[in-house]
Amino acid sequence: MKQLPTSDPRSFMQQADVHCAYCNGGYKQKGYSNVSFQVHRSWLFFPFHRWYLYFFERICGKLLQDDTFALPFWNYDSPSGMQIPAMFNESSSPLYDRLRNQDHLPPVVVDLNWGSRVTGISPDKNQINYNLNLMYKQMITNATTPRLFMGQPYRAGDEYPTSSGSGSIEIAPHIPVHAWTGDPKQHFMENMGTFYAAARDPIFYAHHANIDRLWNIWVNNLGGKLFSDPDWLESSFVFYNEEAKPVTVKVKDCLDSTRLGYVYEDIDIPWLDAKPTPRRRGVRIVAISQATQVFPTALDRVLDIIVTRPKKLRSKEEKEEAEEVLLIDGIEYDFSKQVKFDVYLNECDVELSTPANTEFLGSFVDVPYHKHPTSMEKGSVRFPLSSVLKELQGSDEISGIVMVTLVPQCGDATIGSVMIEFDTSKSSGRLKKLRNTKEKEAAEEVLLIGGIENDCSKQVKFDVYLNECDVELSMPANTEILGSFVDVPYHRHPTSMEKGSIRFSIFSMLKELQRTGDISDVVMVTLALRCGDVTIGGVMIEFDTHRARGELEGSQAVEPRNDRAYKHHPRPKAEESKATLAARKAGLIQMAGEHGMLHGL
Ligand code: C2O
Numbered sequence: 160m161k162q163l164p165t166s167d168p169r170s171f172m173q174q175a176d177v178h179c180a181y182c183n184g185g186y187k188q189k190g191y192s193n194v195s196f197q198v199h200r201s202w203l204f205f206p207f208h209r210w211y212l213y214f215f216e217r218i219c220g221k222l223l224q225d226d227t228f229a230l231p232f233w234n235y236d237s238p239s240g241m242q243i244p245a246m247f248n249e250s251s252s253p254l255y256d257r258l259r260n261q262d263h264l265p266p267v268v269v270d271l272n273w274g275s276r277v278t279g280i281s282p283d284k285n286q287i288n289y290n291l292n293l294m295y296k297q298m299i300t301n302a303t304t305p306r307l308f309m310g311q312p313y314r315a316g317d318e319y320p321t322s323s324g325s326g327s328i329e330i331a332p333h334i335p336v337h338a339w340t341g342d343p344k345q346h347f348m349e350n351m352g353t354f355y356a357a358a359r360d361p362i363f364y365a366h367h368a369n370i371d372r373l374w375n376i377w378v379n380n381l382g383g384k385l386f387s388d389p390d391w392l393e394s395s396f397v398f399y400n401e402e403a404k405p406v407t408v409k410v411k412d413c414l415d416s417t418r419l420g421y422v423y424e425d426i427d428i429p430w431l432d433a434k435p436t437p438r439r440r441g442v443r444i445v446a447i448s449q450a451t452q453v454f455p456t457a458l459d460r461v462l463d464i465i466v467t468r469p470k471k472l473r474s475k476e477e478k479e480e481a482e483e484v485l486l487i488d489g490i491e492y493d494f495s496k497q498v499k500f501d502v503y504l505n506e507c508d509v510e511l512s513t514p515a516n517t518e519f520l521g522s523f524v525d526v527p528y529h530k531h532p533t534s535m536e537k538g539s540v541r542f543p544l545s546s547v548l549k550e551l552q553g554s555d556e557i558s559g560i561v562m563v564t565l566v567p568q569c570g571d572a573t574i575g576s577v578m579i580e581f582d583t584s585k586s587s588g589r590l591k592k593l594r595n596t597k598e599k600e601a602a603e604e605v606l607l608i609g610g611i612e613n614d615c616s617k618q619v620k621f622d623v624y625l626n627e628c629d630v631e632l633s634m635p636a637n638t639e640i641l642g643s644f645v646d647v648p649y650h651r652h653p654t655s656m657e658k659g660s661i662r663f664s665i666f667s668m669l670k671e672l673q674r675t676g677d678i679s680d681v682v683m684v685t686l687a688l689r690c691g692d693v694t695i696g697g698v699m700i701e702f703d704t705h706r707a708r709g710e711l712e713g714s715q716a717v718e719p720r721n722d723r724a725y726k727h728h729p730r731p732k733a734e735e736s737k738a739t740l741a742a743r744k745a746g747l748i749q750m751a752g753e754h755g756m757l758h759g760l
Contacts, residue, residue, distance in 0.1 A: 160222055161253055168399035169218045175358035177398065181207065182354040183529060191316050199354065200538075201313030201324045202306070202391050205374045206410040208367050213419050214398040215364060221401035229421055231733040232368035235336065236294045237429055238287045241268045243340070244733035247362045256360040258342045258350045271332035272514065272522055273339040274499030274568040292514035293331065294430035298377060301327040301521055303543045304482050304585040305386050308377055314390045323490070323538035327521070328373055330540065334524045336366055338497060347527045348497065355529040365733050372423045372730070375416055380428070384585060385414055424729045438516040441553020442505050444562045455489060458500055458572045461509065462565045466577055471559045481581040481596040483544045485563065489575015490523060494536040498570030499524040502542065505551050505562050517550045522568070537575075544579070603702065604666045606684065610696015611644060615657040619691030620645040623684065625665060626672050630687050638671045643689070662701075 163170035180186060184195040198207035212230060220228035234240030242265040247254045263269070268286045271293050302308035311324025325334075340362060341352020350360040357363050377383035386392070392411035400406050413419060446465050456462065466485070473483070485504070492498045499522055503509050506518035513519060523540040544561070552558065563577055583596050606625070613619040620643055624630050627639035634640070641663040649657075669682070684698055 160219065163222075168403050168405075169222070169401065172359075173399075174215055174218070175356075175363075178211065178358035178363075179355040181211075181396070188315055194316065194318065197313075198396075199325070199329065200310065202310040202326070202386060203313055203394060203410070204310050204326065204329045205371070206391075206394070206413050207396055209371050209374070209413045209416070209419070210396055210398060210408050212364060212367055212371060213413070214400055216421075217401040218399075229730045230368045231365050231731050232372050232423065233336075233362065233365035234369060234426070234732045235269050235271065235332065236290070236369065236373070237427065238291075240732065241287060241290060242266055243269075243362065244365065246733060247365070254361040256350055256362065258345060258356075258360065259340055259362075260342055263339055269336065269339055271335055272524070273335040274497065274522070274524055288433070289514050290332075291430040291433035292435050295433045296435060296514060296519075296521060297327040297331055298373065298430065299381065300435070300517075300546065301542055302377060302381075302383065303546070304582045305384055306582050306584040307482070307484070307541060307543055308383055309374075309386065312388065312390065323525070323536075323540065325540075328370060328377075330524060331522060333366075333370055334526055338524070338526050340366075341526075347495070347529050352497075353527050353529055368730055371416070375423060376428065386584070422729050424731050426732060435515050435517050435519070437550050438506070438512055438518050440551060442507060442551070444505055444558055444560055446560055454577075455491070455573045455575045458565055458567045458574055460567070462574070464563045464565070464577045466561050466563055466579060468559050468561065468579055471557050477596065478545060481583045482585065483548075484580050484582045485520070485542045485544055485561075485577070486539060486580045487523065487541075487563075487565070487574060487577050488539040490538040490540070490572055491535050491575065492525070492538070492570055492572040494528045496570045497525070497527050498572055499568040500572060501566045501568060502540070503564040503566070504542075504544070504547060506564055509564055509566055517547055520547065523572075525570075541580075541582075543582070599666065603664045604669075605701050606641070606663045606665045606682070606698070607660060607701050608644065608662075608684075608686070608695065608698050609660040610694075611657075611659040611661065612694040612696070613646065613657050613659070613691055615649045617691050618646065618648050619693055620689040621693060622687045622689060623661070623663060624687070625663075625668055625685075626683050627685055630685050638668050641665070641668065644693075646691075658696075660696075665700075 160169065160171040160174070165172050167173065181196065181198045184197075186196040188194045188196050198204065216228065216230050219230070220226045231244075231246070233244055243259070243263070245265070246252070247256075248265065249255060250257070266283075268283045269290070270286060271290045306312070306324075306326070308326045308328065310326035310329060313324060336351075337354075337357055338348060338352045340360070341348035341350060341357075343352070345352070347353035347356070350356040351363060351366075378385065392409070394410045395407050397405050397407050416422065444465070452464055468483070470477075470483075473481075485502075487502065501509075501522045502520045503512055503518050504520050506512045506516075520542040521540075523538065525536070525538065528536075548561070565574065581596055606623075608623065622630070622643045623641045624633055624639050625641050627633045627637075642661075644659065644661045646657065646659065665682070682700075686695065
């Protein structure tokens with residue numbers, strides 16, 4: 160690959176530049192010729208890099224004349240893989256890159272949450288545990304919804320850069336492993352420490368194979384749910400395939416890695432047992448004067464910020480539908496420098512808190528950019544709070560405020576705001592009878608009684624009841640009576656028969672009437688005539704969106720998988736790949752990839 164002429168799109172240099180083009184403004188958005196396209200910091204992160212590796216792997220296979228070739232993954236989430244794998248370290252090997260941090264060569268243990276001025280903690284045993292706790296946080300604690308794990312929506316026309324919408328894994332370990340590997344003596348920490356150059360280091364592909372593997376683990380082992388939003392499913396990228404032909408591929412066609420012909424070697428996942436625990440429980444947070452909290456504020460010292468929770472008591476159903484999320488927004492920093500700060504919740508002594516503690520929420524971290532459409536970067540970072548708060552609070556004591564502590568580690572940043580938002584992305588795609596908070600906010604469920612015909616010269620009245628089996632016992636004091644249709648006689652009217660209709664919003668009544676956990680998809684409406692003669696045209700449910708500007712979120716299902724049987728070639732652990740290769744040469748391992756599926760796309 161390195162020997163191909165640089166005019167060949169399959170050459171190593173051009174392949175590395177594919178990554179650069181997709182993250183340093185090389186492409187404009189279709190239909191928005193002045194908006195740059197970016198594959199980081201949003202829900203495009205996982206699918207873009209999966210397709211990118213796929214074609215890289217296919218090109219390698221073609222050049223090696225071995226269509227079972229599989230990229231190795233750098234297994235840094237496991238103690239045995241927490242240093243640069245041996246295969247990348249021999250200076251005579253094409254896998255070697257001299258632009259790496261010379262202080263981080265083996266046996267130095269990687270810091271999965273690294274920021275330049277922060278040296279990893281020592282001794283190595285602590286660093287290993289720190290990494291395992293951090294993996295648990297990023298894969299489980301901070302990954303409770305599709306948006307929090309895979310990144311925020313990024314749709315056609317969205318500004319570049321969107322305020323940083325990176326998911327938990329993109330933030331860490333992804334960014335820190337880039338920054339930890341790159342050479343700090345280079346201006347932008349080339350190669351790995353900046354995206355335009357990162358893919359020039361062959362270790363990039365092993366790093367991203369592991370990121371891709373973590374995505375699979377989240378979906379297959381941890382029950383993570385993919386987005387069903389068509390804006391995500393239909394997003395597309397262009398790559399050169401192994402025949403040096405450009406092909407267009409869509410997000411929806413990479414969601415099942417077995418369809419792309421590979422699986423990951425099934426190995427132990429040690430961080431599953433590394434759940435952080437609270438350092439202290441039941442710490443009382445006292446509100447400090449709001450006046451001291453003026454935003455935007457420079458993060459030039461440790462900042463304590465009191466945040467009010469908009470809703471401290473939420474029902475079980477509300478919690479299932481919407482995650483309570485801490486949002487640190489409007490983070491401004493110079494894009495050409497590395498930046499990192501740590502975030503703690505209800506922690507009175509940040510010096511004592513580590514990723515082994517629940518109080519440490521995680522970090523905001525970014526690598527320097529070489530080129531950028533704006534000189535200041537605007538970023539944001541999010542952390543789910545429900546389970547963390549539950550672990551931290553003393554029994555039955557539910558506080559309406561939380562204390563957030565920001566600790567600068569490197570770079571200069573300004574904080575725009577700190578607040579709580581609700582993330583409903585894990586409940587999208589449920590039945591309409593179960594509507595998420597955003598949908599409920601966007602549209603009221605309304606009972607419509609239409610086509611009511613009555614003689615316009617006579618008085619008319621009927622009462623309307625909901626789920627009431629005995630209307631005689633129901634009084635206006637009861638939830639069951641929705642209200643009445645009533646009209647006075649008209650003296651003159653252009654038509655002799657009046658056509659009317661009446662609407663009742665029913666959402667809050669249904670909530671009060673239903674038994675816990677029991678949500679019915681039918682309601683019973685009872686009409687009781689009190690005076691006049693009336694004909695009813697129809698009774699139905701409609702949705703009234705007038706009170707909100709919001710759009711309803713699509714709840715389209717993911718397309719059924721193509722269940723053609725594919726054979727898989729497992730991507731091996733990096734440190735084992737030599738042995739695997741030898742075994743394969745000796746004919747001990749038979750693996751065959753099924754190929755050609757992309758030609759039709
Ligand atoms: Cu596209 Cu790890 O970067």
